[in-house]
Amino acid sequence: MNRPELLFGCVLVKLTGTGAERFLNLSAARGIEIFDVRKGTGECLYFFTSPQSFKDMKPLAKKAGVRLRIQKKSGPAFLLFRLRKRLLFAAGFLSFFVVLWFLSLFIWDISIEGNRMFTEETLLHYLETIPVSCGMRRDEISCSRLEEAIRNQFPEITWVSAEITGTRLRIQIRENETPVFETAPDPSPCSLEAASDGVIVKTVVRNGIPMVKAGDTVTEGQLLISGTIPIYDDSETLVNSHNIRADGEVYARTERSVRFSFPLSAERKSYTGSTRFGLHLELFGHSISFLLPDLSQPSSWFSFLTKKESAGSWDVVSEQHQLKLFRNFYLPVYGSVITAREYVPYEEYYTKEQIQDLCRDRFQTYTENLTEKGIQILRNNAKIEKDKSGWQAEYVLSVVEDIAKEVPILEKQEEIQTLHEHY
CATH class of the missing domain: 3.30.70.260 (ACT domain)
Structure with missing residues (x-):
């Protein structure tokens, strides 16, 4: 029964x-x-x-x-x-594991290790074109194909390892520190001309015929090292010429000028001492932020309850972290603690001493770039003036630099005539 x-x-x-x-x-x-x-x-x-x-x-x-x-x-x-009050809890508990199982089917974090030549943003941007990005199903990503694609796109990367652990795609790369391809020298004939006016200090000729010597004053576009080799007969008559690729350095004393501009004033911040804390959550591209009032300021509570904005501005600092359950089980949830400091902005006018300090820092950076290019600085003259638009600083530098620049040899007759006049 x-x-x-x-x-x-x-x-x-x-x-x-x-x-x-x-x-x-x-x-x-x-x-x-x-x-x-x-x-x-x-x-x-x-x-x-x-x-x-x-x-x-x-x-x-x-x-x-x-x-x-x-x-x-x-x-x-x-x-x-009897369990009707606990059914909601049981359903939520079961749903939690169902959601975790569903999220485990996707990639929620991509980490790149070993990159020095290429930035992480560059590599992630390329991965999006494949496409490989956060939110993709794990079974849609082939690690072997991904490794091959990265090696083909970036020849400087000699070794790639891609693996999926949990909800994380981990990519390890090794870059070749030496250039993979060396630029082949241009075989076309050329001469070297002056890139600017100056007084010749020293010439180093490896290939070609020097047309100037130390102490000569040259102008922009003047021939410095000729790539046309004259051919004479027994009577020293110019009968032909042979074009080669001129090579060498011609150092000259030249002048450079640089100008720096600064406003009359700058915005400063006067902090009031009021500090607020809050939370920021981001899930599937949607975000929500909550900022608490300053607990030490009763007026801040009043402004918070009445939704009245304070007169000051806020400096907001936050550090975002991605939520993960285990070492390699990342979730598409990002959270950060917000720290906000109230300040009142005001204008501060620069003094000449402050402008001199700013100019000194800017000029030091400029001269360091010149030194890295092999330019020797002999002396400099500075002039700082103030007008209606702001502060203007002008530096005039006396430097020694290589002024030779390559120009292709197109007209043989002009080159021959120049050589004939030189000799």
Whole structure:
């Protein structure tokens, strides 16, 4: 017999009264199922029935003159009813693991290690063109194809290793510190001309015919080293010429000028001492921020409750972190703690001493760049002036630099004539 408690539950009923036999007969006549009937003390009986049958028994119990009282409820229906307050918790607990399982199917973090020549932004931008990016399914990424694509795109990268662990794509690379390709020298013939005016200090000729010497004053565009070699006969008559690629350095004393401009004033910050903290959360591209009022300032609480903005501005500093459950199980959730400091902006006018300090720093950076290019600085003259638009600083430098620049040899006749006049 299929007992009703297997599906809908059952109740243990206590029957008291003298009409027990009549009640049982009435129940049997109505088709109400009763099972596990046991004799209790005195005129008491115990039996099991279904919840619906118990409701149907009430008119029969009144007719038979007996009293029915439920002693125990059992079965899935009553268990769920008792746990109804905990169902929400159980559903949330189960949903948590379902969401974790779903998120584990995707890549939520891409780390690149060993890169020095190429920035992480450059490599990530290239990965997006493949495309490989956060939010992709793990099974859509082939590590072997990804390694091959990176090596083909960046010849300077000699070794690539890509692996997926958890929700993280880890890419390790090794770069070649020496250039992979060497630029082949240009074989076309050329001469060297002056890139600027100056007085020749020294010439170093490796290939070609020098046209100037130390102490000569040259102008921009003047021929310094000729790439046209004259050919003479026995009577020293110019009969032909041969073009080569001139090579060498011609150092000259030249002048350079540089100007720096600064405004009359700069915006400064006067901090009020008020500090606020908050949280910033970002999930699937959507973000929310919450900033608490300053706990030490009662007026800040009033402004917060009345939504009245303060007169000052705020310096906001935050450091973002990606949420992860385990070492390699990253989630698409980012959080950061916000620290905001209130300040009042004001204008401060520069003094000449402050401008001199700014010019000194700017000029030092400029001269360091010149020195890296092999330019020797002999002396400099500075002039700082103030006008309506701001401060203007001009530096005039006397330097020694290589002024030779390559120019292709196009007209042989002009070169021959120049050589003929030189000799």
